[in-house]
Amino acid sequence: MRGFNFSVFSRFWAIAKLYWLGSEKKGAFILLGILGLLLIGYTQLSVLLNTAQGDLISTLSAKNETKFWQTVLRFLLILVVYVPLFAGFSYTQSKLGLYWRRWLTENFLNKYFTNRSFYQLAVKNIEIDNPDQRISEDIRSFTQDSLLFLLVVVQSVLQVVAFSAVLWSISQKLVIFLLVYAIVGTLITTGVFGKKLVTLNFGQLQKEANFRFGLVRVRENSESIAFYQGEIQEKNNLNNLFTDLFNNFNSLIIWQELYLGLFINTFEFLPYVIPAIVVAPSVLSGELEVGKVSEATGAFARVFFSLNIIVSRFQSLTTFAAGINRLSTFHQFLSPEEKGDLLTKVNPENRTIDTIENGQLAIEHLTLQTPNYQNTLIENVSLNLPQGKGLLIMGTSGCGKSSLLRAIAGLWNSGTGAIFRPELNQMLFLPQRPYMIIGTLREQLIYPSLEKEITETELENILNLVNLPNLADKFGGFKVEKDWGEVLSLGEQQRVAFARILINQPRYAILDEATSALDAKNEENLYKHLLETNTTFISVGHRESLRTYHQLLLQISDNKSWQISTINDSP
Template identity: 75%
Template structure:
């Protein structure tokens, strides 16, 4: 891996890491980090004592000195009693700090993900940022836990190099010099030969695994539609193709990681086990050193070698970590962009949106987000308060797109949209969104902390002709997969119940009664009128004309008829 790649990875890493370590949690974070450092220093020094005691045990046995032997055993056990809880405490604090970091970073990313509807922009316009669910869950988990682990491993390695090099130097200076040259050469070879290739393969593996998992989720979420279409063969073929991508990339990964890198690492790490004995043997055989010094030198040599050898020994983990940093960095760069327009649309026209407490358009021309298709031209209309506007026309003529523009989801085009604040509006799609939660949360959605009694909720259910819904499922606090247990007609009535619970001033209805019979449709619109709500409806039914005071019809020739 060249210096440029290393620098870029470090830069991307720090851009994300500093959010936590230089943010509002920095005092607590650095307090735990300092505690980790102190624990690390403590048990590293105890490791040196344990290594020395092991050598003394062997030397006392070789000298057949029983008194010194049992003294060495007592000394070893004393150090061990202190070492074990110290090491356990270090592991606990490390895990706790990693958990705090993950919690804060996950909440930070979620906040940015939902701010300014970035989640919608991501799905609608930025397809290259794939699988945000994996990046928020898996990549953040790996980023926080692995980066903390690598930091502590580096610090621990530094401390062990200092501590055990002194031991090793007192036994044999030749071992120290050889060790430095050997470790540096191995690191250069590993990074230069295997680095870039393994980072790229690990990055691709994360992406392909996520695509395969997403394909399986889509089958589960759309199982009924697939069954109706009898689309099992096509779905199976699609998933097999996705898994084939996973298989091929992983095959390349294990060839490079397990075979090529494995051969080098195993060979490279085998030799240090025998080298200390070879170097120290002449001094032991001549009587200049005790036999225990062989064990002490071997232990110290191994500690120093593996401390200097962290890049080689952990190279597989480092390349996987680097791939995760790349994915998380790409996601973060998207989330912090204030202007969500692609670069090639910077000079394209944008619809002006003015918040002034009314619903109207002036000379509105709407285009698709990529500017490749004009949906309609020069639409001017104004909806009086507490009245209804019906939008009709054939499929694909721009009816639902107008609603997206009013909601601020699409802004490609020219003209002006006048609208109230978005929190005064409620949008109901044809297929209602059923959240995961209780019946109470289902009815109060999207309000987060709305307080409403069971009696009030029951009155609302009576209005939408779902009087027995709470009783049927066991009350308002029961949790169900509501998208599965309710029919589409019931879901649409639950969506209308949200209107009567949240009491918005404006409602936008996109085919919101398509699954209802005429009587239920008339009942719901009647209650809308009684609530003095201003509403816009998109629909095909002729019966809808009875509930609206004005109408806009989009014709196939892109002409627009406005009737007041």
């Protein structure tokens, strides 16, 4: 599967056509057309320059001063056109690659966030590692390298056509030898080195991403690691990741630099001397001018390296093929038809929970399982939550309390039964550790709204309600950007999350131990404001004090059983 074969080209086209057959295809083909014209002009000028170089040597050998200076002038005039043409070609190529990367990145990001694919990738246990690296690095490499290889192939074809005519006029034997030599070298390279190098490059991309992700995890969890004094374990883990990276790269350089390098250097050395050997008898006999040796050598080299494109660029081609494989599997997962096949492997019996949006919150005969369908958490639960009431979910750790909230949110659909709920934009979920965005304090408070119309005075009043009266002044106002997950304590973060409820005013609030870091007084204050807004809410928690603020209790047991009761009837 990972070998260098025709399947790579099918995967390449599956990704490439997103751009070339997409909404920006007109602009893409215009830029590609400009590149084609520049390439034709550049190739023709290369032929003229090669001929001029041969003429320079011939005029010097003939000691023809007048013709020599005419040839120098012709050479300089060609160069005046050649240099800006080459610069324009490079600029247009980079510009097209940049636009292509932008569109392809936007396409992947749209699919990544559609239907919460980013979350499904994390919980469905699908073997697609490091999606961040695939979006950032693999797309960059794909757009730059694929365009480069495309233009190199086109350029090679043009140069073969242009310089073969020159070479044929000098020696037909050179052309025949060249074709046979290039074909044999290509077959040896792809057959002996292809599959091995693609596999090693694929593994290297994966191991580099794993090592980088391990470093990011240490940075993001530095405080927890420090509290646990887990430095030695984390260092050993990173050392192990780097050892895997090191060993794979060691194998890669042995195959790539040593074995392949020996073959390529030997293979590409001989063409430098062959033209002189073949043409020498004709020059020595006087049939050809001395400059024809230089002209034949230049033309032979151009044709040879054009035909030899796979051998000469095989190292970068194998890396490129490995990147295509990684990007292709990611694209398959993000495509609805392909994703369905992948998820069917996880859920062969196609058991899913029905989610029905009808403006109320109720559960009917719900049996909830883990995303991989390995464990059943709750069986045959049914309940109805009236508008303006509060439901408290309690039970031992691991019995499925938070998982039930994930099912209500539509994050988990593993199991059977039905969940009735309002539209998600009428609900706000508060996890135990709130998500703190990188942005201003204002953006933090109105999240997940994009542009909530609310004055700073109103924001200050809401901060007072959640017992954070000096938060804005402490950090310099509502427009200051901070890493709020680092500068705020967990208790402050939980109060900021409650402020979001008061600002966004959802009809339903889902609280997963959302007051676990608060004292009893702050907890009472927050729930009091929640009750005053007539918000319907569900809370998960262990504290007995939470019973005070709820009207219904769902008690879940370890044996998958459950019991629903009013708070007054609960034990």
